[in-house]
Amino acid sequence: MQAYIALTPGDGIGPEVVAQAQRMLDAVAARYGHTFRYTTHLIGGCSIDQHGTALTDEALAACQSADAVLLGAVGGPKWDDPNAAVRPEQGLLKLRKGLGVFANLRPVKVHHALLDASPIKPEVLKNVDMVVVRELTGGLYFGSPKGEDVVNGQAHAVDTMEYTESEVERVVRLAFQMAQNRKKKVTSVDKANVLATSRLWRRVTNRVAADYPDVTLEHMLVDTASMKLIASPASFDVMVTENTFGDILTDEASLLAGSMGLLPSASLGESGPGLYEPIHGSAPDIAGKGTANPIGTILSAALLLRYSLKLEVEAAALENAVEKAIHARACTPDLGGKLSTSQVADYMLEQF
Numbered sequence: 001m002q003a004y005i006a007l008t009p010g011d012g013i014g015p016e017v018v019a020q021a022q023r024m025l026d027a028v029a030a031r032y033g034h035t036f037r038y039t040t041h042l043i044g045g046c047s048i049d050q051h052g053t054a055l056t057d058e059a060l061a062a063c064q065s066a067d068a069v070l071l072g073a074v075g076g077p078k079w080d081d082p083n084a085a086v087r088p089e090q091g092l093l094k095l096r097k098g099l100g101v102f103a104n105l106r107p108v109k110v111h112h113a114l115l116d117a118s119p120i121k122p123e124v125l126k127n128v129d130m131v132v133v134r135e136l137t138g139g140l141y142f143g144s145p146k147g148e149d150v151v152n153g154q155a156h157a158v159d160t161m162e163y164t165e166s167e168v169e170r171v172v173r174l175a176f177q178m179a180q181n182r183k184k185k186v187t188s189v190d191k192a193n194v195l196a197t198s199r200l201w202r203r204v205t206n207r208v209a210a211d212y213p214d215v216t217l218e219h220m221l222v223d224t225a226s227m228k229l230i231a232s233p234a235s236f237d238v239m240v241t242e243n244t245f246g247d248i249l250t251d252e253a254s255l256l257a258g259s260m261g262l263l264p265s266a267s268l269g270e271s272g273p274g275l276y277e278p279i280h281g282s283a284p285d286i287a288g289k290g291t292a293n294p295i296g297t298i299l300s301a302a303l304l305l306r307y308s309l310k311l312e313v314e315a316a317a318l319e320n321a322v323e324k325a326i327h328a329r330a331c332t333p334d335l336g337g338k339l340s341t342s343q344v345a346d347y348m349l350e351q352f
């Protein structure tokens with residue numbers, strides 16, 4: 001097949017990990033007889049430096065016309081001034097909203113060869129295989145009003161947690177559909193004892209659940225969920241939750257797998273290109289050293305093959321290449337290995 005992939009490497013380690021994922025995609029194309037065409041676009045701090053904005057309308061339009069978008073990460077200390085009017089993260093939020101990708105799938109698996117890479121006890125990590133479905137284009141990130149002003153002579157700031165019934169329904173429905181093809185359990189995470197948005201979320205989730213009688217639904221408060229994720233992670237199958245809760249819980253979940261550098265994600269909408277990105281950030285502490293773990297981005301490329309290009313065999317082949325590298329501990333220092341970012345991909349390509 002012919003496919004057009006827009007690359008938005010971004011800042012810090014973003015370009016380092018996207019380059020390796022692109023090498024792997026090229027290997028898939030060569031082995032299976034596909035043609036992948038790429039264009040590369042600025043996003044985040046590098047776009048601010050060049051254009052004064054974190055994502056130009058032209059770059060967004062290019063991403064919207066692609067079959068899929070593969071992103072690295074945005075941000076870094078250079079652009080961290082809390083007084084700045086323009087911030088790298090705005091580019092990422094504009095891209096997500098502009099693509100309409102409301103469901104962010106973040107799979108969390110523990111590889112048996114990496115049990116010692118996690119600070120959690122190995123017996124607790126056995127059988128961990130879950131996916132967090134994070135709502136991505138609503139909630140606290142996008143609610144209005146939002147911003148800063150002065151009230152009674154005092155600096156004042158507001159963020160609004162906001163959801164409509166349909167915004168909740170579409171993401172929860174997707175979570176139930178995923179659970180039907182997995183262990184048939186959905187854990188809906190909210191803060192219904194305090195937040196009105198969470199009570200709406202719960203009501204909608206209960207209504208949607210009636211359409212999926214084969215799937216067990218449990219509700220869990222987010223504070224409890226953050227504890228259970230460490231105490232009994234294998235008890236989860238599909239977790240569905242609000243934008244901010246999902247952001248925080250998945251960084252926590254990355255420790256089950258062993259490193260922030262391991263977790264991929266797929267962001268999907270009703271139609272149009274999907275957005276694929278590792279869950280980690282631009283990692284300024286290791287940027288430029290060539291030691292960033294490329295696996296989260298390579299697994300994101302596998303999800304791109306699966307969901308946007310419908311190339312299941314190719315996606316599985318890429319995942320298998322990652323499995324082999326992990327099994328052999330052909331890894332970067334975050335997993336106790338000695339290889340560089342590109343050497344990890346070299347190893348996978350040799351086995352591919």
Ligand SMILES: NC(=O)c1ccc[n+]([C@@H]2O[C@H](COP(=O)([O-])OP(=O)(O)OC[C@H]3O[C@@H](n4cnc5c(N)ncnc54)[C@H](O)[C@@H]3O)[C@@H](O)[C@H]2O)c1
Nearest residue numbers: 073074075076260261279280281282283285286292293334
């Ligand atoms: N999706 C994104 O673009 C995204 C996500 C999170 C944070 N950020 C931004 O990134 C910047 C840095 O944020 P942070 O330091 O809080 O989070 P981070 O995820 O960049 O880094 C957290 C820790 O994890 C490590 N880490 C992350 N990715 C790794 C990888 N692939 N291999 C090995 N180690 C890895 C880092 O070295 C660091 O110690 C901030 O500007 C933040 O806004 C962007």
Ligand SMILES: CC(C)[C@H](C(=O)O)[C@@H](O)C(=O)O
Nearest residue numbers: 075089092093247279280281
């Ligand atoms: C950089 C930031 C806006 C982003 C988010 O919160 O969504 C990041 O933390 C992520 O997890 O992708």
Ligand SMILES: [Mg+2]
Nearest residue numbers: 247248251279
């Ligand atoms: Mg995050």
